Amino acid sequence: LHALDDLNAKLRLDPRFENVVKMSDKNGVPIIDIGIGLNSGVAIAGEMGSSQRSDYTVIGDPINLGARLESLCKYYNSQFNISNFTKEKLTGNYIYRFLDLVTVKGKSVPIEIWQIIDYDRDEAEEKNAHKLYHVSRARLDEELNLYNKAILLYKDAKFEEAMAIFKDIQSWDDKTNQKIYKMYIDRCEHYIEVPPVDFNGVFVHTTKG
Secondary structure (H helix, E strand, O other): OHHHHHHHHHHHHHHHHHHHHHHHHHOOOOOOOOOEEEOOOOOEEEEEEOOOOEEEEEEOHHHHHHHHHHHOHHHHOOOEEEEHHHHOOOOOOEEEEEEEEEEOOOOOOOEEEEEEEEEOOOHHHHHHOOOOOOOOHHHHHHHHHHHHHHHHHHHOOOHHHHHHHHHHHHOOOOOOOHHHHHHHHHHHHHHHHOOOOOOOOEEEOOOOO
16 A cells, blocks of 8 residues: 555656656746655564654664665656565556666665556547657657566577667657666676576676665
C-alpha cells in the first residue's frame, strides 16, 4: 500500500513539476531537477535520540537502499528509480523500464533497478494524458520492446547483438533516454574488447551516485 501511494503521488507530481521547470526557465531562474528512489522493506520508525534532542525518523537497510536509488537517478537519467522489492508489491498498471542489475556501494547482494515511466493508460485516457516524454504510446512501446530485447541479449553476454540494437535506438530523434543507451553501448564495447569471465550481468557501483 505504501509503495502504491508513493508511486501515484510521484506520477501526479510530474505535470505540475514540469510547469515549475518551464516557469523557471522562462524567468531565468536556475532549473530545478529532482530524483526519487523508492524501496520496500521492514524498517524501524519512531522518535529517536535523547531527552535533549530527538527526531521522528526511519532507519534500516531498506531506507539506505532507497537513498542509494535516489542518488543513482542522475547516473541513469531517470527521475524515478524503484527496486525489484517495490516492483513486486505494485498491483496497478504502470510502464516500466529495466535499468540495471547492480550491487550498490556498501552491499554485496545484487538488486534490480527499474524506472517508472508512467501509468499504463487505455487508448481513451492516452489522448488527454500528460506524457513525460511527449511521444506516442505506440512509439514508446516500440522503443521499450527493442530495448528489452537488447537487455536480454546483454544478459546472455551476446554483446555485439545487443550493441547493434542499442545503437539503432540511440539514433532515433525521439528516444526517451539517451544516457541509458550510451551506457550500455560503452559496456558492450568494453566487454567485446575484454571478454568477461562468468558474466552474470551484475554491475558494481563503487560510488553512491
